[in-house]
Amino acid sequence: MRESSNPVMRGVVRDNQTGYQQPGMNQGGYAGFGAGMAGAGAMANQYGQQQPYPQQQAPVVGRQLTIDDVVTKTAITLVVLTLTAIASYFVVDSNNSLAMPLTLVGGLVGFALVMVASFGRKQDNPAIVLAYAAFEGLFVGAISFVFANMIVSNDTSAGAMISQAILGTFGVFFGMLIVYKVGAIRVTPRFTRMLLAGLVGVLVLMVGNLVIGIFNGGEGIGLRSGGPLAIVFSLVCIALAAFSFLLDFDSADRLIRAGAPSKAAWGVALGLTVTLVWLYVEILRLLSYFNSD
16 A cells, blocks of 8 residues: 655555554455455354354454544644634734744644654554644744734735635645546556655755755745745645645545544544645745735
């Protein structure tokens, strides 16, 4: 089974030998909606006589994952993030000096929790997922205030700009969901490799731009300066985030078909939330470019 290029989703989707091995599932493929359980626990007959001992049924590993689990856990995660973001926004509004601390604390702790979940194989831990949502909410609320009220220097309404970013984010999300459902773009190994290469390239450029900016005291190579190069770079990031949804949808679909336990929905929720936050921040940043003098 392929793994998602989203680092958060790695480990949630595993192959049959290392991951969620369901009763009746062969080592070579998925269980056919319980078909592999047919006859389990029944008494076997030989020449019309029963065997002395019944064949025992393999233990069931909890309730299996459904699409409702994915939707519910993702909604809970987004509600926690949204409520925290709203609170963070108004706290910064009342005291602008808190913008930087909340942005740093929320972003760094959120990143650390994602790393713990990814490398510690704890993506399905609800405490880690909800803690990530809470700290990332601090980041989102503070950074939204900074972009909409401090970076934008004209008379653009902060509420209108943030609303446009939210609508754009969920517009892309549902648009890519439709693309996935109709099969307009298929998630193949080649597609996954190309997207992963793009994500790595963007990450290298971001780090390089930051390092150069620190040493020359400027804006690095101009990836976040608001100029034409910055606009192109933001559009590339938005495109990569959008295509990342396809891999997350595919991962969720494979988990459901593989009969993963219901708690795996928390890992899917975490992966989708990480991508949604990245997409939202890039759209908000792009809007700030167009609304700045």
